[in-house]
Amino acid sequence: MDPRTVRNLIDGQWVESVTGRARERRDPGDDRQVVSVHPESDAKDADAAVSAVLAGWSQWADTAPEKRGRALEKAADVLESQRDTLVEELVREEGKTRAEATMEVSRTPLNLRFYAGEALRTAGQTLPTGDGSLVFTSRSPVGVVAAITPWNFPLNIPSRKLGPALAAGNGVVFKPSEVTPLLGQRLVDALLEGGVPAGALAVLHGGAEVSQALVADDRVGAITFTGSTAVGESIHRVVRASQRTQLEMGGKNPVVVLEDADLDRAATLIAKGAFGLSGQACTGTSRVLVHDAVHDALLERVAAKAAALRLGHGLESGVDVGPQATARQKESVLGHVRRALDDGARLVVGGPGDPGEDDPALAHGHFVRPTVFADVDPGSALATEEVFGPVLAFLRVGSFDEAIELAGATRYGLSAAIVTADVGRALRFAREVPAGLVKINQTTTGQAMNAPFGGLKDSSTQTSKEQAGEAMMAFYTVDKTVYLSA
Ligand code: NAD
Numbered sequence: 001m002d003p004r005t006v007r008n009l010i011d012g013q014w015v016e017s018v019t020g021r022a023r024e025r026r027d028p029g030d031d032r033q034v035v036s037v038h039p040e041s042d043a044k045d046a047d048a049a050v051s052a053v054l055a056g057w058s059q060w061a062d063t064a065p066e067k068r069g070r071a072l073e074k075a076a077d078v079l080e081s082q083r084d085t086l087v088e089e090l091v092r093e094e095g096k097t098r099a100e101a102t103m104e105v106s107r108t109p110l111n112l113r114f115y116a117g118e119a120l121r122t123a124g125q126t127l128p129t130g131d132g133s134l135v136f137t138s139r140s141p142v143g144v145v146a147a148i149t150p151w152n153f154p155l156n157i158p159s160r161k162l163g164p165a166l167a168a169g170n171g172v173v174f175k176p177s178e179v180t181p182l183l184g185q186r187l188v189d190a191l192l193e194g195g196v197p198a199g200a201l202a203v204l205h206g207g208a209e210v211s212q213a214l215v216a217d218d219r220v221g222a223i224t225f226t227g228s229t230a231v232g233e234s235i236h237r238v239v240r241a242s243q244r245t246q247l248e249m250g251g252k253n254p255v256v257v258l259e260d261a262d263l264d265r266a267a268t269l270i271a272k273g274a275f276g277l278s279g280q281a282c283t284g285t286s287r288v289l290v291h292d293a294v295h296d297a298l299l300e301r302v303a304a305k306a307a308a309l310r311l312g313h314g315l316e317s318g319v320d321v322g323p324q325a326t327a328r329q330k331e332s333v334l335g336h337v338r339r340a341l342d343d344g345a346r347l348v349v350g351g352p353g354d355p356g357e358d359d360p361a362l363a364h365g366h367f368v369r370p371t372v373f374a375d376v377d378p379g380s381a382l383a384t385e386e387v388f389g390p391v392l393a394f395l396r397v398g399s400f401d402e403a404i405e406l407a408g409a410t411r412y413g414l415s416a417a418i419v420t421a422d423v424g425r426a427l428r429f430a431r432e433v434p435a436g437l438v439k440i441n442q443t444t445t446g447q448a449m450n451a452p453f454g455g456l457k458d459s460s461t462q463t464s465k466e467q468a469g470e471a472m473m474a475f476y477t478v479d480k481t482v483y484l485s486a
Contacts (some may be wrong), residue, residue, distance in 0.1 A: 002037075004034070004035060004036045004037060004182060005036070005037045005038075006036055006037070006038045006039075006181045006182055006184075006185040006205060007038075007039060007205075008039055008041055008045055008049065008202070008203055008204055008205055009188060009198065009201065009202055009203040010045070010048050010049050010052050010202050011048070011052035011055075011056070011198070011199075011202075012052075012198030012199065016039050017039035017040055017041040017042065017045050017205075017206065018041075018042065018044045018045055018048075019039070019040055019041065019042050019044075019045075021039065021040040022037050022038065022039050022040060023037070023038060023039075023040050023178065024036075024037050025037070025038065025093060025178075025179065025180070025181060025182070027092045027093070027095075027313075027365075028094070028095035028322075028323040028324065028325050028326060028365060028366050029091075029092075029095055029312070029313035029314060029315075029322060029323045029364075029365040029366075030313060030364045030365055031327070031364050031365065031366070032364055033092070035089075035092045035093045035182060036093060036181050036182035036185075038178065038181035038182075038205040038206070039205050039206065040178075040205070040206045040207070040209075040210075041204045041205055041206035041209070041210040042206070042209050042210055042213065043209070043210070043213035045204055045206070045210055046173075046204060046210050046213035046214045046217060047213070047217070049173045049202035049203075049204050049214075050144060050173055050202075050214070050217045050219050050220060051219075052199070052202050053144050053171035053172065053173050053199070053200065053201070053202050054143070054144055054171070054219055055199070056171060056197070056198070056199020056200055057141070057143065057144060057169075057170060057171025057199065057200050059197065059199055059200070060166070060169055060170075060171060060196070060197055060199065060200035061140065061141045061169035061170070061171075062169075063169070065119040065120050065122070065167075065169075066119070066120060067195075068116075068119045068166065068167055068169060069116035069117065069119035069120055069167065070116070070195065071166075071191070071194045071195035071196050072112045072113070072115055072116035072119070072163060072166065072167060072191075072194065072196075073112070073113060073116045073194070074193070074194035074195055075109075075112050075190040075191045075193065075194030075195075075196070076108075076109035076110070076112040076113050076116070076190075076194075077109070077194070078189075078190040078193045078194055079105070079108055079109045079112070079155075079186075079187075079190045080109050082186070082190075083102075083105055083106070086101075086105045086155070086183075086186060087101045087102050087105050088101075088315065089182055089183060089186065090104060090105060090154070090155065090183055091313075091314035091315050091322070092315070093154070093179075093180050093182050093183055094151060094152070094154055094179070094180050094183065094325055095278065095314060095322045095323045095324065095325050095365075095366075096277065096278075096314050096322055097314040097319050097320065097321070097322050098314055098315060098317075098319075100276070100277055100314070100322070101314065104153055104155055104156050105155065107156055107449055108155040108156050108159045108187070109159075110449050111156065111159040111160050111163050111449060111467070112159055112163045114163070114449065114450060114467070114469075115163035115164045115166075115167040116163075116167060118164060118167050118168075118469055118470075118472070118473050119167035119168070119169075121469070121470070121473075122139060122167070122168060122470075122473045122477060123139065124136055124137035124138050124139045124479065125137050132485075132486075133483065133484060133485040133486075134482075134483075134484040134485075135481065135482070135483050135484075136481075136482050136484070137479045137480065137481050137482070138479070138480050138482055139477040139478070139479055140169070140477060140478055140480070141168050141169035141170040141171075141476065141477060141478075142168075142170055142221040142222045142244065142476060142477065142478055143170065143171065143219075143221040143222075144170070144171050144172075144173060144219055144220050144221055144222075145161075145165040145170045145171070145172045145173070145220070145221065145222045145223075145224060145476065146172075146173050146175065146214045146215065146217075146220045146222070146223045146224070147161040147162060147165065147172055147173070147174045147175065147224050147225075148175045148211050148214070148215075148223070148224070148225045148226075148227065148235075149161065149174075149175070149176055149177055149184070149225075149226055149227070150177050150226050150227045150228075151177035151179035151180040151325050151326075152277070152280045152281065152282070152325070154176065154177060154179075154180035154183035154184060155183050155186070155187055157226050158174065158176060158184060158187050159187060160466050160467055161174075161224045161226075161466075162174060162187065162191065162201075164472050164473055164475075164476050165222075165224070165476050166191070166196055166200065166201075167473070167476075168473055168476040168477050170200075170221075170222075170476055171199070171200045171201070171202075172200065172201050172202070173202045173203075173204060173214060173220070174188065174201065174202070174203050174204070175203075175204045175205075175206070175210060175211050175214055176203070176205065178205065178206055178207040179325055179326055181205045184203065184205075185203070188201065188203050208231075212238075215235050215238060215239065216238055218240070220243065221243065221244070222243065222244045222245070222246075222475065222476065223235065223239060223243060223244070223245045223246070223247075224245075224246045224475070225245070225246065225247050225248070226247075226248040226249075226282075227248075227249065228249060228250050228386075229249040229250040229386070229411075229412070229458050229459070232247035232248075232249040232461075233247075233249075233458075235247060236461070244463065244475065245461055245463065246461060246463040246464060246466075246475055247460060247461040247463075248282075248454060248455065248459070248460050248466065249282075249455070249458065249459050249460060250282060250386040250388070250412060250414070250458075250459060251282050251283060251284070251286075251386060251412045251413075251414030251415060251455060251459050252286055252287065252384065252385065252386050252410040252411075252412040252414075253273070253283055253284060253285055253286055253287070253412075253414055253415040253416060253417070253435070253444040254285075254286075254287040254288070254289050254406070254407045254416050254417070254444075255269065255270050255273065255285050255287070255288050255289070255416075255417045255418070255419065255444060256289045256290075256397075256403040256404075256407055256416075256417070256418040256419070256420075256429065257270075257288060257289070257290040257291065257294065257298055257418075257419045257420075258291050258400060258403070258418070258419065258420040258422065258425065259291040259293040259294050260420055260421045260422055261294065261298075261419040261420055261421065262419070262421070263294060263297055263298050263301055264301065265419065265441070266298060266301075266419040267298060267301035267302045267305055268305070269285075269417070269419060269441070269442065269443045270285055270288055270298075270302050270392070270443075271302055271305035271306060271309075272443050272445070273285030273417070273443035273444045273445045274286065274302075274306075274370070274390060274391075274392040275305075275306060275309055275320070275321055275370045275390045275392075276443075276445060277445070278321050278322050278323065278324060278325075278368075278389070278390055279333075279368075279370075279387070279388065279389040279390035279391060280324065280325060280329070280388055280389065281445050282414060282459075283414055283415040283437065283444050283445045283446070283447075284388070284444065284445055285392065285417070285443065285444045285445070286386070286387055286391065286392060286393060287376075287383060287392075287393050287395060287406075287407075288302070288392060288393070288394045288395065289395050289397050289403045289406050289407060290394060290395070290396060290397065291397055291398075291399075291400075291403070292396050292397065292398050295394070295396045298394075299348060299372070299374055299394055302372060302392070302394075303348045303349045303372050306349045306350060306370040306371070306372050306392070307349045307350075307370075309321050309370050311323075311355055311359075311362060311367050311369065312361060312362065313361075313365060321370060321390060323365040323366040323367050323368075324366040324367070324368055324389060325366070326366060327366050329366065329388070329389070330366040330367070330368055330389075332387075332388070332389070333368050333387055333388070333389030333390075333391060334352050334368060336381065336382060336385070336387045336389070336391060337350075337351060337352045337368075337371055337391060338352050339381055339382070340373050340376070340380065340381070340382040340391075340393070343377060343380040343381065343382065344375075344377065344380075345373040345374070345375060345376045345377070345380065345382055345393070346373060346374045346375040347371070347372075347373055348372040348373065348374050348394075349369075349370070349371065349372045350368075350369035350370050350371025350372060350390075350391075351369060351371055353369065354367075355367045355368075355369055368389055368390055368391075369390070370390040370392075371390060371391045371392065372391075372392045372394065373391070373392070373393050373394065374394040375394075375396075376393040376394060376395050378395055378406055378409060383395060383409075383410075384409070384410045384411075385410075386412065400425055400428075404428075404429060404432050404433060407429075407433050407434075407435075408432075408433060408434045411457060411458040412455070412457055412458055412459045413434045413435045413436060413455050413456030413457030413458070413459050413460075414435060414436060414437065414455035414456075414459040414460070415435055415436070415437040415438075415439065415444040415445070415455075416429075416433045416435035416437070416438055416439070416444065417438070417439035417440070417441075417442060417443065417444045418433075418438075418439075418440055418441075419441055420440075420441070426440045426441075434456050434457055435455070435456060436453075436454050436455040436456045436459065436460060436462075436465070437453070437455070447467070449467060450467060450469070451467065451468075452465035452466075452467065452468035452471065453465055453466045453467045453468070454466055463475060
């Protein structure tokens with residue numbers, strides 16, 4: 001079989017979908033190249049996958065925690081040994097630059113190692129009673145976990161879900177993004193090679209159809225989802241009260257720049273947060289709320305950085321910004337750009353033109369120019385809606401209070417940053433801004449791999465932060481309280 005052809009994993013067998021349908025995924029930097037082919041699964045496939053994991057997960061649950069941890073460690077070793085190939089596949093399938101892909105490929109095994117440790121640490125409590133009897137809590141796996149993931153970090157995000165779910169002894173039905181099936185497959189291959197039994201893991205490839213069926217299956221005990229707020233909310237509407245759900249969703253992340261800020265530093269942080277990963281990070285910078293006194297000087301610096309960025313295929317050297325992941329994504333981003341122009345925003349750099357018309361090297365990819373708008377109306381779509389592309393909105397503020405108010409003036413609450421030399425105002429910002437991640441003199445993007453990660457407001461169900469050790473393991477385990485007298 002062509003190594004680029006991925007299949008569903010059901011009951012330990014690699015199978016096509018019952019639909020018989022398959023879909024090609026092409027390189028977003030050069031859409032003449034097919035990168036992978038995956039089955040387009042439907043509800044029947046979902047039913048078979050859940051049945052298989054339901055029958056197989058208890059053996060994994062009964063495996064000693066150190067063995068479960070060891071399997072995750074070995075999977076991490078496998079991923080590390082495949083680093084160069086994975087970097088290249090990630091660039092070709094998702095569209096990152098080589099440097100961005102290297103970062104993701106390097107971090108994914110660390111996530112698995114982090115949760116390998118949690119397998120050993122996850123424990124209940126014993127409570128005093130005073131009469132010699134015991135009250136204790138015992139923790140066990142939830143059962144079948146559905147993990148539904150986006151394309152923008154196709155290794156890293158699934159590793160933060162499959163890692164803890166498997167460490168706790170659950171069975172997992174994994175539905176990778178249909179945009180990045182090959183990378184999803186690579187993670188599963190490593191887990192199986194590491195020693196996770198096929199009974200504890202199923203993989204379903206495809207899009208909304210199979211995903212919706214998975215979510216609606218009563219036998220799924222927990223759903224962990226990362227993706228857009230619209231899809232997350234659609235999942236929230238159909239789950240049962242007893243089905244635990246972790247929904248990590250979109251963002252509209254601001255950087256506040258006060259009049260005392262080091263403007264060169266601010267411009268560097270803003271450009272990195274806005275245009276890194278081609279603007280396709282949930283924590284990407286999409287709004288700059290800058291004090292009137294330094295507005296023009298900062299705008300000039302950020303615009304110069306945006307204009308200097310080199311677009312191109314991520315495998316080429318010297319490329320700063322890769323393509324958008326799909327043609328649809330490109331159209332959606334350009335739609336936001338056109339609407340901003342209609343709404344009266346001032347285009348400073350970039351814009352809706354197709355870079356492929358000027359540069360034949362970009363003619364076959366989904367490229368969007370890094371774009372900066374100024375004089376953006378705070379009530380407009382560009383100031384309030386997630387773009388998920390390399391598009392930045394500058395809004396002028398007259399005071400710190402106004403900046404805090406505007407920072408919170410969207411439905412989202414994922415990441416927010418402030419650039420200032422004033423520790424007092426930075427701390428007030430951290431206290432008052434409604435965001436799950438607050439960065440002071442740092443980019444809105446990027447997180448420590450062992451720090452709690454998740455949003456507030458419509459960015460998350462706030463069920464339990466990812467990567468938070470004990471709190472995360474609580475999501476993947478159920479507690480019983482046991483009363484024992486001799
Ligand atoms: P998406 O919501 O379109 O898809 C996410 C996953 O859900 C995919 O696997 C997809 O197949 C599946 N899906 C699609 N329609 C569905 C439906 N109706 N029911 C159930 N599942 C369905 O998101 P995307 O385009 O893959 O990713 C981009 C989005 O993800 C952005 O909004 C971004 O902010 C968000 N994101 C959030 C975080 C975070 O941690 N908060 C991290 C990365 C990305």
